[in-house]
Amino acid sequence: MLRLYTLWELERELSPDEFQHILTPDAVLEKAAFTYDLDYRNYVTPPVNEAPNLLPLPKDKPYVLSGYDPVYEALEVNLM
Numbered sequence: 001m002l003r004l005y006t007l008w009e010l011e012r013e014l015s016p017d018e019f020q021h022i023l024t025p026d027a028v029l030e031k032a033a034f035t036y037d038l039d040y041r042n043y044v045t046p047p048v049n050e051a052p053n054l055l056p057l058p059k060d061k062p063y064v065l066s067g068y069d070p071v072y073e074a075l076e077v078n079l080m
Contacts (some may be wrong), residue, residue, distance in 0.1 A: 043071060
């Protein structure tokens with residue numbers, strides 16, 4: 001399962017033996033497209049400084065960015 005961490009969580013919650021599970025930003029964004037709700041239309045306000053909502057079940061196909069989407073773009077910037 002994919003778990004998105006913020007910088008603050010990594011400093012507090014991630015132990016050295018879990019470092020092997022850290023992925024590159026591109027790999028995480030690709031996996032997040034299946035696992036997290038990245039469509040801004042599903043939010044009253046975009047999540048700021050937190051991970052988007054986790055989907056109950058991973059999707060069959062990834063979320064495709066089409067034009068403006070502040071949730072996807074904010075996640076991409078935070079991962080980079």
